[in-house]
Amino acid sequence: MSRTHELRLIARIAQLYYGDGLKQAEISRLLHISQASISRLLARAQEEGIVRIAITAPRDTFPKTEAALRQRYGLEEAIVADCFEDREDAILSAIGAAAAHYFETTMADGEVIGISSWSASLLRMVDNIHPLKRVKAERVVQILGGIGNPSVQSHATQLTTRLAQLTGAEPMLLPAQGVAGSSAARLVMLGDSYVRATTDQFRRVTMALVGIGALQPSVMLANSGNSFTNEELQDLARRGAIGDVCLRFLDAEGRHVGGPLDERVMGMSLPELAAVPRVVAVAGGERKARPCTARCSAASSTCWSSTASPPSA
């Protein structure tokens, strides 16, 4: 019937538009049909299934997993990177590169970047960042104090400084230990004007970069000297904590596992973190799987994970 003729016309238009790359106005002239009708018929071409658009995922890319992560944890964006070996270092490479690409691609002019220390992933990410040419961050703020051991302390400092260099920003260091000996000691540190200058920037942070720590097999915590006593760690574990972000511990549901420890940590608090427009969490490896769950459940924006084996659909 006339249906055939109409479909023929639609297909013809679709061919001219998608196939031959003509503008709607050109088709309009050629076929003596108004541009508005061409536009409407092209819309129908999709409905009728005459044109179909197929998107094929590039190799080593996992859109389904990413979508599942976004969906499940309400993330604005999730990026999954693949890794062919199960070595810790290979995994760090993979997420470092992925995170760096995201960062470079995504950082806007004039951002105030908050960066947590104590994270091998962040270290790797920064290692992989090329100097930003186009845009400059306003400043890079260290949002977690360093570590007791001075040599590791300087690691944290370097992380912040390095990122500031790369982004052309002013570094704002947090010249204090990440974990004070006591609540009182922390208050004393807060009296320091440099410390205050930095913590005052917390509210201005526009993008926070954080790692996700595992409570159980934790390299960082092990290296932290005796910031935390074994007793404290066991207490945390007993109360369900499985990981941390900025040394704020979380249970499997992403609930904050508080306690006296919180009073000793010199860094951004969870509510402060939640107030940051964009929180970028970087983590990888099987060790981090459960903590990721926790962290994601909380309030983040972005998250990387990298597994040694191809993730399941």
Place this chain on the structure above:
Amino acid sequence: MSRTHELRLIARIAQLYYGDGLKQAEISRLLHISQASISRLLARAQEEGIVRIAITAPRDTFPKTEAALRQRYGLEEAIVADCFEDREDAILSAIGAAAAHYFETTMADGEVIGISSWSASLLRMVDNIHPLKRVKAERVVQILGGIGNPSVQSHATQLTTRLAQLTGAEPMLLPAQGVAGSSAARLVMLGDSYVRATTDQFRRVTMALVGIGALQPSVMLANSGNSFTNEELQDLARRGAIGDVCLRFLDAEGRHVGGPLDERVMGMSLPELAAVPRVVAVAGGERKARPCTARCSAASSTCWSSTASPPSA
């Protein structure tokens, strides 16, 4: 390396754009990438083959054949209609419907339509046209005289009148025989003021509807009484004529086969026809295949054909 990350990003954007129907501006906000970059990355998505657009021809539709016709004969548009039986009448139905759809879909407001008589296809087309609602033609001009036999003469008149009604236009009849007895007789007819009024409109014709006649097994010519003598027809054939448009005969290459006959035909001449912005030729059936070749080679804009069997690729 970074290629993977870039492709991942492109695929992500493509999914958001084509799959989820987001605007580029929304994606821009979501992914923290400028709209200009989104646009550019979407373009790359096509180049990289991440998005592919497939156009599937509806059933009973022959885009390849149509393209070949357009290509080969330089037509602006070609429409092929299918027909399941080989009966003459079924073929006429098919092209009538197709041509009517084209006409309805395509006629603009205020056109001056020229219509040839002597064509069963045009008859059928007009039969299939629904009254035009939206637009009105200015006038419908008969561009070929009627036929000797008065009853058939009135056919031509009705064709023109009918189309004028359907398009809300003023009919301009050509009250004269299509083939005068002699060159002199034609000149006499041209003296008639009604005839002149109509022929004066020829130059204003904006869309000409013509059939394509076959010289050899010609129903119309047979019915024409003795407008042409057998001798004349044989002479035409000898000189290579295989078909006609508006009783202007053409050879297999589309060249005009002139002669004294031309001086007796009361209708639009080939040069006049060529000057019309849009010439729509309607023909179908195997009988018309060779004449189509001729006609197409000439100078037309549009052409239908309908074959009983599915056309080859």
Place this chain on the structure above:
DNA sequence: TCCCGCACTGAATAATTATTCACAGTAGAA
């Protein structure tokens, strides 16, 4: 080292496309 020329970016803007609007026509209900 200094200078092209190329490549790439975001903002501004041009170009293109989708939608609104006003108006008919049509079908179905009253």
Place this chain on the structure above:
DNA sequence: TTCTACTGTGAATAATTATTCAGTGCGGGA
């Protein structure tokens, strides 16, 4: 028949997308 709701149209316009432009960095040849 008359009304109303709905459909479909092109012109005008709003919205969206592509491109230009100006600026910057990089690479490599002089």
